[in-house]
Amino acid sequence: EAAKVAETDPQAIGLGYKEDATKADKAKFPKYAAGQHCGNCQLYQGGATGYGNCALFPGKQVAAAGWCSAYAKKA
Numbered sequence: 636e637a638a639k640v641a642e643t644d645p646q647a648i649g650l651g652y653k654e655d656a657t658k659a660d661k662a663k664f665p666k667y668a669a670g671q672h673c674g675n676c677q678l679y680q681g682g683a684t685g686y687g688n689c690a691l692f693p694g695k696q697v698a699a700a701g702w703c704s705a706y707a708k709k710a
């Protein structure tokens with residue numbers, strides 16, 4: 636099982652990554668909008684639930700329910 640990205644990882648902090656998208660720092664990241672989460676982000680390579688790979692975090696997995704400021708809606 637791949638390691639999960641910790642919210643305390645320096646890169647996660649830099650990107651404002653949260654395991655729970657609703658906990659995103661809306662003051663710091665006003666681009667966040669309800670409904671955005673890793674599971675519907677272009678950079679996510681995983682299932683709708685649980686954890687999956689993200690192109691920005693090689694070798695670790697992010698939560699489908701998570702979010703970071705590099706979010707890009709899946710086309």
Ligand code: SF4
Nearest residue numbers: 673676678679689703
């Ligand atoms: Fe989640 Fe997308 Fe950020 Fe990766 S880039 S952590 S999939 S929101």
